[in-house]
Amino acid sequence: MGSLRWGILGTGGIAHAQTADLLANGFTVTAVGSRSQASADRFAAEFGIPTAHASYEALAQDDRVDVIYVSTPHPLHAPNALLALDAGKHVLVEKPFALNAREADAVVGRAAEKGLVVLEAMWTRFLPHMNRIRDIVRSGGIGEVRTLISDHTQLLSDDPLGRLRNPLLGGGALLDLGIYPVSFAWDVFGAPSKVFASGTMTQTGVDRQTAMILDYPEGAQAVLLTALDEPGPNRSTVIGTRGRIDIDSVWYTPTSFTVFDAAGAPTEHYSSDVVGRGMQFQAWELERLVAEGAGPNDVLPPAQSIRIMETLDEVRRQLGLSYPAES
Ligand SMILES: NC(=O)c1ccc[n+]([C@@H]2O[C@H](COP(=O)([O-])OP(=O)(O)OC[C@H]3O[C@@H](n4cnc5c(N)ncnc54)[C@H](OP(=O)(O)O)[C@@H]3O)[C@@H](O)[C@H]2O)c1
Structure with a gap:
């Protein structure tokens, strides 16, 4: 446990909380990526992270990163997760896993194709x-x-x-x-x-x-x-x-x-x-899944993350709520 090198994608509120819990619990954070160099630099300085990238693409391409934590607003979850998977990184994606079940399905399918672990950061599940x-x-x-x-x-x-x-x-x-x-x-x-x-x-x-x-x-x-x-x-x-x-x-x-x-x-x-906010448990689960070769995931399998999105899609259909950004 605690053997993977984490990269943080996005420098907002929850990225701060997740990074603090990673560092307080012995995980290794090697890089952060932001839309701006200034924000990446600030975040890296705050947490003592060695590398600060001025784009999410540069973070995804960083050879010193094994797993990327996606902490951007919901419409970016699927595109950012796909960016990380295409670069060969395991991914922990903030909730909701995507904007809808179709996007979630695309992410899970890409992870399977690449033989990589993807996990929805529904941290409560792992507490x-x-x-x-x-x-x-x-x-x-x-x-x-x-x-x-x-x-x-x-x-x-x-x-x-x-x-x-x-x-x-x-x-x-x-x-x-x-x-x-x-x-x-x-x-x-x-x-x-x-x-x-x-x-x-x-x-x-x-x-x-x-x-x-x-x-x-x-x-x-x-x-x-x-x-x-x-x-x-x-x-x-x-x-x-x-x-x-x-x-x-x-x-x-x-x-x-x-x-x-x-x-x-x-x-x-x-x-x-619990030490800290409690976001370390989902990170341990991701590391366990990687160590066991994407082995059994009983707590929150990606297939269930897709089905949860289906339920949310149905609720939104009944509310008449759609999003301009959803594919
Ligand atoms: N697990 C939890 O307890 C928990 C709690 C809060 C939120 N969340 C989830 O985490 C995600 C982010 O929430 P947050 O509260 O951390 O949001 P936030 O404080 O607004 O931060 C989001 C970050 O995403 C990046 N970003 C990229 N494109 C953006 C855009 N168009 N507008 C704004 N930010 C953009 C920014 O980082 P850069 O400028 O560095 O690129 C920004 O700092 C959401 O999906 C939310 O559901 C989870």
Whole structure:
């Protein structure tokens, strides 16, 4: 573990967080690439990274890089991932994996052709408390799971040109925040049989808030909410026929949860003890996959990242939300 040489593509907010977690956990970061030399230089100086490239292309061509972390706005995820794969690099791509399932499919197909690992940076999937919850759910610890209630609601910037509200940058609550509860629902239940969605748009024409119900073949349901202009609880509850799991706020970050039995008595309490923000776990997973020759990926296989995009595509179809940049 920690043997690959990482390159950071893009120097924005989440690139800072991911790089800090890589360095705090013994990973090797050898290069950064930005649209401008000044920004690459600043980022490299801040983190002590040896090489600063003035373009994403130069980063992709750097022989001292094995894996590239793509941290650009959503519409660039697929093109930037393809750039890295074509240069022979493994790729960790920020969520959402792409703008739509078609783009996601192209990325996964290219990685397979090249024999390279691609992983969606849905960091929550790889957090220790989520691993424990997955074990409880899969081992029948709360009986047959019937319901997931989950929100990702934040009060974010109202800048109409910023990436959160700008359709040209893939804005909207769904792709930025709503993907977390949708991905969690996929983790718990797999593929939905029906998707229902209703939302409200911003003046810029992206979704401001979206409510979703996902139905599953055995009658289970996920009830999900996302919004970008209100500070929500950010809690999740998984309910089964013999108990429930309440995940404390903020459920998608390293946090605590409690398992309750059918009578409402607590039977397990879990508290996370994580160094940094918790983005190192997805990096360890990528390094494990590379070490094992793109071996078994049970936590978030690329094929599932495509299917998650299909669910998001269907939600967007019902909202009437399309993006100018999508192919
Ligand atoms: N995992 C998480 O917890 C988490 C949290 C926040 C965001 N994200 C994801 O990470 C991605 C980036 O989010 P962010 O919050 O880091 O965004 P950000 O702060 O705006 O940074 C995005 C970076 O992308 C590059 N970029 C390339 N083309 C751009 C363009 N046309 N406009 C703006 N920036 C452009 C820029 O880097 P250069 O100038 O160096 O080229 C910029 O600094 C999003 O897809 C988001 O979903 C994930």
